[in-house]
Amino acid sequence: MKIVIVGAGKVGYALADQLCREKHDVTVIDSSEEAIRRTCDTLDVMGFKGNGVDISTLTQAGATDADLLVAATNMDELNMACCLTAKNMGTKYTIARVRNPEYYSSMGTIKRNFGIGMVINPENATAMEIARLLRFPSAADIESFCRGRVELMSFRVQEDDFITGKPLYSLSNQIQKLSMLFCAAERDGQVIIPNGSFVPQANDKLYIIGKPTGLDEFFRLLGRYNHKIRSVFVVGGGRVSIYLASLLEKMHIRVKLVERNEERCRLISEKLPKTMVICGDGTDQELLDSESLSSSDAFVALTDRDEDNLIISLYAMQQGLSKVIAKSNRQNYAGIAHAVGLDSIISPKLITAAHILHVVRGMGNSQGSVMQALYRIADDQAEATEFVVNKSTRHLGVPLKELKLKSGILIAVIVRDDVVIIPEGSTCIQDHDSIIIVSREQAITDVNDIFAPSFESGGRNEF
Amino acid sequence: MNFNLVFNLTGKVLLLEGVSMLLPLYVAILYGESPLPFIYAVLITLFSGFILSRLPYKKHFFAREGFFAVGLIWVLMGLFGALPFHFCGQFNSFIDCLFECYSGFTTTGASILTNIEAMPKGILFWRSFTHWLGGMGVLVLTTALLPSMGLRSHFLIQAESPGPVFSKLMPKQSQTSKILYTIYCVMTVVEIGLLKLAGLPLYDSFIHAFSTAGTGGFSNRNLSVGAYENPTAEMIIAIFMLLFSVNFAMYFLLLCGRAKDVLNSDELRFFLGVTALAVFFSCINIYPIYHSVWQSFRFAFFQVSSIISTTGFATADYMTWPVFSQVIMILLLLCGACAGSTGGGMKCSRILLLVRCLRREIRQIIHPRNVSVVKLDGKVVEENTLRSVMLFTGCYFLISLMATLVVAMDNFSFTTSFSAAFTCMSNVGPGLDIVGPAGNFAAFSGLSKLVLSSCMVIGRLEIFPILVLFSRSAWRRA
Numbered sequence: 001m002k003i004v005i006v007g008a009g010k011v012g013y014a015l016a017d018q019l020c021r022e023k024h025d026v027t028v029i030d031s032s033e034e035a036i037r038r039t040c041d042t043l044d045v046m047g048f049k050g051n052g053v054d055i056s057t058l059t060q061a062g063a064t065d066a067d068l069l070v071a072a073t074n075m076d077e078l079n080m081a082c083c084l085t086a087k088n089m090g091t092k093y094t095i096a097r098v099r100n101p102e103y104y105s106s107m108g109t110i111k112r113n114f115g116i117g118m119v120i121n122p123e124n125a126t127a128m129e130i131a132r133l134l135r136f137p138s139a140a141d142i143e144s145f146c147r148g149r150v151e152l153m154s155f156r157v158q159e160d161d162f163i164t165g166k167p168l169y170s171l172s173n174q175i176q177k178l179s180m181l182f183c184a185a186e187r188d189g190q191v192i193i194p195n196g197s198f199v200p201q202a203n204d205k206l207y208i209i210g211k212p213t214g215l216d217e218f219f220r221l222l223g224r225y226n227h228k229i230r231s232v233f234v235v236g237g238g239r240v241s242i243y244l245a246s247l248l249e250k251m252h253i254r255v256k257l258v259e260r261n262e263e264r265c266r267l268i269s270e271k272l273p274k275t276m277v278i279c280g281d282g283t284d285q286e287l288l289d290s291e292s293l294s295s296s297d298a299f300v301a302l303t304d305r306d307e308d309n310l311i312i313s314l315y316a317m318q319q320g321l322s323k324v325i326a327k328s329n330r331q332n333y334a335g336i337a338h339a340v341g342l343d344s345i346i347s348p349k350l351i352t353a354a355h356i357l358h359v360v361r362g363m364g365n366s367q368g369s370v371m372q373a374l375y376r377i378a379d380d381q382a383e384a385t386e387f388v389v390n391k392s393t394r395h396l397g398v399p400l401k402e403l404k405l406k407s408g409i410l411i412a413v414i415v416r417d418d419v420v421i422i423p424e425g426s427t428c429i430q431d432h433d434s435i436i437i438v439s440r441e442q443a444i445t446d447v448n449d450i451f452a453p454s455f456e457s458g459g460r461n462e463f
Numbered sequence: 464m465n466f467n468l469v470f471n472l473t474g475k476v477l478l479l480e481g482v483s484m485l486l487p488l489y490v491a492i493l494y495g496e497s498p499l500p501f502i503y504a505v506l507i508t509l510f511s512g513f514i515l516s517r518l519p520y521k522k523h524f525f526a527r528e529g530f531f532a533v534g535l536i537w538v539l540m541g542l543f544g545a546l547p548f549h550f551c552g553q554f555n556s557f558i559d560c561l562f563e564c565y566s567g568f569t570t571t572g573a574s575i576l577t578n579i580e581a582m583p584k585g586i587l588f589w590r591s592f593t594h595w596l597g598g599m600g601v602l603v604l605t606t607a608l609l610p611s612m613g614l615r616s617h618f619l620i621q622a623e624s625p626g627p628v629f630s631k632l633m634p635k636q637s638q639t640s641k642i643l644y645t646i647y648c649v650m651t652v653v654e655i656g657l658l659k660l661a662g663l664p665l666y667d668s669f670i671h672a673f674s675t676a677g678t679g680g681f682s683n684r685n686l687s688v689g690a691y692e693n694p695t696a697e698m699i700i701a702i703f704m705l706l707f708s709v710n711f712a713m714y715f716l717l718l719c720g721r722a723k724d725v726l727n728s729d730e731l732r733f734f735l736g737v738t739a740l741a742v743f744f745s746c747i748n749i750y751p752i753y754h755s756v757w758q759s760f761r762f763a764f765f766q767v768s769s770i771i772s773t774t775g776f777a778t779a780d781y782m783t784w785p786v787f788s789q790v791i792m793i794l795l796l797l798c799g800a801c802a803g804s805t806g807g808g809m810k811c812s813r814i815l816l817l818v819r820c821l822r823r824e825i826r827q828i829i830h831p832r833n834v835s836v837v838k839l840d841g842k843v844v845e846e847n848t849l850r851s852v853m854l855f856t857g858c859y860f861l862i863s864l865m866a867t868l869v870v871a872m873d874n875f876s877f878t879t880s881f882s883a884a885f886t887c888m889s890n891v892g893p894g895l896d897i898v899g900p901a902g903n904f905a906a907f908s909g910l911s912k913l914v915l916s917s918c919m920v921i922g923r924l925e926i927f928p929i930l931v932l933f934s935r936s937a938w939r940r941a
Contacts, residue, residue, distance in 0.1 A: 026634050
């Protein structure tokens with residue numbers, strides 16, 4: 001795919017790096033010669049110096065027939081204008097980085113009028129990622145679909161879990177009613193797409209998908225949810241912290257936020273009435289102790305200095321906190337932090353790049369119906385893909401029990417008008433639905449790929 | 464320095480070189496000559512290449528590896544390329560073989576052979592084919608054939624491609640290399656066809672097309688192109704020499720339908736302007752010798768085109784021309800072709816930048832507080848680039864003068880020593896006096912030949928990759 005990236009900053013570079021590895025044709029535009037040189041020296045991309053709104057620069061960079069343009073400069077307005085220009089020149093899809101919260105209220109209009117396909121806010125995305133990590137301290141990994149409405153998680157089955165050794169259909173009504181589904185299982189390196197007669201065994205890695213609340217409830221029933229996080233200690237009062245605190249407030253988690261600048265503290269306390277805002281130096285251990293750091297359930301270091309974040313996180317770990325998250329934009333620090341036992345390192349640029357990558361992968365894969373997201377699970381042996389169904393999809397309105405799917409394929413979730421539906425035999429797929437398909441070992445690039453060939457021919461004879 | 468990576472890369476290039484020797488091997492068999500020199504050379508080259516390319520290596524690759532690899536690859540490539548010459552037994556010493564081979568790969572076209580026509584056809588074919596390979600660059604070819612090298616090949620191409628800055632045509636290096644080689648091949652094939660139509664034998668068409676494409680200058684005739692007495696062929700070659708010394712990006716732009724950008728290229732205008740002026744003045748200057756406008760134009764145009772493209776073919780011995788014309792030739796020799804072409808010399812874009820820098824400097828003296836930028840093709844040229852252009856110019860003259868000093872030990876005239884050093888540095892071929900269009904480099908001592916050979920490589924790679932090889936810190940393990 002031909003991809004143009006405007007802005008070779010942290011996100012732009014990380015994205016170009018990743019896209020290059022995936023063999024896309026990447027062109028980078030930046031107004032700084034230095035940034036261009038650094039990118040072109042280390043990556044196999046073509047660089048142009050110039051403004052991303054300038055038509056002649058965009059033409060040179062090939063925006064007229066590009067499949068995707070990502071505007072990731074540090075100016076929201078420039079990014080939006082850039083998408084507008086590129087869209088009018090013929091770029092098929094545009095992504096803009098917009099971080100100013102004030103634009104968010106009118107984002108729908110802006111997106112429509114500026115021809116922006118997707119808006120990404122690094123700070124918000126980071127905050128959501130942290131919130132997810134805080135919500136499920138026991139889950140190994142979490143992926144989200146349909147803008148967070150659906151989540152996919154994995155956990156390891158233990159000997160004394162009530163689901164062990166019983167086929168899924170015999171599970172109690174309480175579990176059956178939960179808005180969730182067992183979508184894949186990993187046993188001795190093999191992936192199984194479970195049906196009703198699947199019997200979970202100890203040490204299986206189970207993947208469950210569903211509404212976040214449903215998953216919450218399941219973990220609670222499983223007894224894995226005992227150390228729920230009730231209070232979080234946040235250091236640093238930047239944009240990420242504000243987004244995070246407001247998310248945590250909604251989750252009824254108490255937040256204590258330390259920020260150095262008094263002015264900023266006032267602003268934060270105005271925006272976040274329930275958050276305890278403390279003005280002081282977050283790197284001062286005296287202050288952390290006096291604010292009883294050790295009695296918090298989790299610690300998040302979000303100052304603008306990577307080094308400070310790592311050091312105070314280490315201090316928090318030393319104080320016995322079980323969940324410690326540090327923000328670090330520099331990738332090389334993550335390795336060092338890992339070595340000393342600090343596992344949750346969050347990098348806004350990588351999160352942003354990952355979000356955009358999902359879209360790109362989806363575009364690269366989709367032909368008819370639009371693929372929205374793709375996650376590889378279970379050591380790349382299975383895929384979970386999100387599609388938006390459109391008219392080109394066959395067998396719309398046919399109940400699922402009458403459909404014959406290829407083996408190893410599961411329609412896991414249907415999201416219709418923002419309502420999450422866990423499909424049953426009588427459910428049918430309709431136009432504009434988002435559906436999440438879990439498949440084993442085969443690349444599904446279109447919804448129509450899931451139907452078994454024998455069924456297809458039979459289906460055609462009827463018409 | 465990541466030596467294993469460098470050696471691995473070298474191995475891959477040697478494999479490529481070994482494979483490309485199969486072509487002259489085929490020619491030798493076709494003409495019923497002994498294929499043994501090539502068989503030996505192919506076996507040795509492929510074997511060495513194979514061993515080196517099997518080396519395990521770590522992936523880390525930076526600018527220093529790029530420069531170092533390019534320098535080393537070019538030195539070794541010449542060494543292995545000289546093997547067929549050595550095995551054929553027609554050369555006096557291995558130094559002569561080396562000289563001939565470096566002269567080939569660097570597209571210089573300076574020869575130590577006194578009677579070219581007596582050489583086996585396979586050897587002459589290889590000699591011209593080295594021009595073709597060296598013209599666009601072996602690493603460019605390697606990146607075109609092995610896209611897996613893509614990730615950081617930028618450094619390699621930057622080090623191998625002539626000109627102050629290298630810009631990609633396509634996002635991926637391998638695509639860029641493929642486009643460059645496609646244009647290169649198509650133009651070469653067209654020239655072969657035209658020369659055949661103009662009445663040259665097929666074999667001669669191949670030889671001359673390869674030499675023109677690489678802007679080298681090896682011919683299979685003692686009198687070079689002049690031997691054919693064929694004005695049509697002369698015009699075809701002269702025009703193609705100019706075409707091959709234009710930045711290949713221009714052809715890409717033309718193919719993309721951006722002719723306006725081509726016309727607005729400062730370098731191209733400068734190049735064509737200089738060529739036209741040189742043809743005009745030498746035409747007037749030599750008119751008294753030929754007594755005919757057409758004849759003087761024919762010889763002036765061919766000689767000017769041959770020298771400014773740094774090819775070095777000859778249809779007339781300009782040593783018999785007035786001194787004014789000879790000096791024009793020497794100046795053209797220094798100026799050289801366009802950046803991003805197959806030609807050598809200092810490159811028109813550098814001269815242009817130097818002139819513009821000078822203009823800025825003078826303005827700065829008159830208005831000390833004046834702030835201005837130097838532009839090329841309407842784009843601002845970075846101060847770093849300007850600095851490297853000046854450094855390049857300084858080094859270029861310094862190294863040429865040092866080489867003159869060494870060559871002067873052979874006690875030839877100043878004109879000979881001076882022009883020999885500069886012609887090798889500029890990858891042209893002929894100089895003045897003994898090394899003039901009618902002469903050759905056979906008379907020089909072994910030391911001079913080695914120094915001149917290194918000048919050719921230094922000139923072709925534009926100095927820095929070779930100088931890196933001499934830096935002690937580059938040889939430290941990392």
